[in-house]
Every structure is written in C-alpha cells, then in structure tokens.
Amino acid sequence: MSRRWSVVAALLTVGALGIAGCIPPPPAPPAALSPLPIDITHAVGVTSATFTDTTRPTAGLDAYPGSPVRQLPTTIWYPADGGGPFPLVVFAHGYGVTPSYYSSLLSRIAAAGYVVAAPTYPLLSGEPAGPTETVDWGQLFPDTWFVTSRVLELSASGGGPLGGLIDPNRIAVAGHSDGADIAFGDGYQPFRLDWRVRAVVAFAADLGSLGSYQQNGRPILHVLSEDDEYNPYANAIAWDRSTLQEPKHALSLRNASHAPPFTDAGDPHFALVVKVTVAFLDSTLKAHPEAMTAASTYVAAHASLAALE
DSSP, X not given: OOOOHHHHHHHHHHHHHHHTTOOOOOOOOOOOOXXXXXXXXXXEXXXXXXXXXXXXXXXXXXXXXXXXXXXXXXXXXXXXXXXXXXXXXXXEOOTXXXXXXXXXXXXXXXXXXXXXXXXXXXXXXXXXXXXXXXXXXXXXXXXXXXXXXXXHXXXXXXXXXXXXXXXXXXXXXXXXXXXXXXXXXXXXXXXXXXXXXOEEEEESOXXXXXXXXXXXXXXXXXXXXXXXXXXXXXXXXXXXXXXXXXXXXXXXXXXXXXXXXXXXXXXXTHHHHHHHHHHHHHHHHSOOTHHHHHHHHHHHTTTTTEEEO
C-alpha cells in the first residue's frame, strides 16, 4: 500500500530538480519550548467543520466528474473542560476509511491535552469517489497544510469551541498507513513538508518506500506491526535503523497486524500505543523529555507486546 506510481513520478521530478540545485534547504530545527502540564485527563468534546479550498480542484474518478474545489470535512477532538492553549495534532487517515475509524485513539490523545484535527481526504477516503491512493495523491499534502491553517484560524478567531484553544507553535502531524505516508511527507519531504510541524507520528507504514527524506531535526515516532499484512516488518525496521536520523523512536508491536492496534480499544496493543504516543507528544510538544523515559520503562515491562528503540 505504500508504493504508488505517482510517488515514483514525484521522486523523479524531485531528482531532476536536485540535479539542477533547486531542492530547498530543510527548515531550521524547531526552537525550544517551555513545559506545559501533563498527566491530566480532560473531558473531550467533538466538533466538525468543512473547509473548502477554492484554489485547487478535485480530480474526476470513474463516474465522479470532479470538482473545481477541494472540500475537506474535518472532525476535531478537543479538551472541553477549560485550560489551554493546547498543542495541535493533525491526523491523516488511511485508505478507504474516514477519521471515525480512529475515534477511540484520537479521543484518547485529546483527553491527554491535545486538539486533534482529522480531515477526510477526497478520493483516498472513498468520498466522494474512490477509494484511490493514486489519483490526486500529490494533493493530499497541500490538503494537510490547508486544514492546519484553517484550524489555527478557528482558534485565533476566539469564537466557538476552539476559540483560543490552540498554541500555534506546538504542532505535530500523525497518520496511519497511507496517512502515515502523508504525515512523513508533511514532516520531511522537500516540496511536501510544512515548516510549522515540530514532530511526526507514523503508524503502520514502510517509510523507506517513499524515497526522499530530508532530515531536519524534527523527532519522529514510528510504530510498526510485526505481522503487518501490507508493510513487511523486516524491510520497514531495517530502513528505520539505517536511514532515519535522530531524534527518532521506533516502537515494534509483537504479533500485531496492520489496523487493530490503532483502531480497536480491545486489541492488546491499543493501550500501549496510546501511552507511548502521548508520551512522545508530551516530550516533543509539551517539553517533557522525561515522558519518553517513562514510556521506555513501561514498554520494557510489557516486552511480550512491544519493543522500543
């Protein structure tokens, strides 16, 4: 699921630009942050908005004629009991699903003190046509930038449930499967990255299949399933170990498959995924590096489920 002809074409284009010396330099590493409170469980609210980008079209597919605009229905989970401002996590879903598929995971991240915004990507989701991971693939990165900007504007406006709720200097992008590929591009790939992003969380993807990688000091948490039916674990972890640069963390889930550890609260790995993901976000967005030390201890105590490196 991680390889596509559109990605190959994009990499050829990037390669040609590189020969010409046109690849932009990486953004500067993110500046240090002051600590925010952690280890608080918040009540969670859910809201939704549809953001429309009138500057880019949606391609036609099968019987769908396409559209001159891109509509991005977005579900937002947020701490609803006061406090803040909180960091923002923009979440990219996988192939043929919508954000509701991940509601158990995303609501728990929000309960830890994060605003989580999850767009429904045109065509990749199967709405309004598809699903497809080839047609309009290159548009999914500017979709992510666009939703990030619109959510920040909702917070800056001061109105509604998100008014004043987001700290614009504390942004991570996360995703599952094809969404992990989107998150990786948003964090590290020339012409796809968003300089506002401080950290990346990638669930269940073979990042080495994506080609270009521009190390820029932004930390990454890559969660891999040993029995992933779409992304062979041996290839994925070998690339992480040989290519990913610090700061990095790889969480290997023992005897786990592609989706349940991230979507099913009854899966034995689910609680561990939540704990390590929140610890990584606390470390990178709330300036508590000791959170990942505690997560390492927790994973070591659950060695039958996972290993963290």
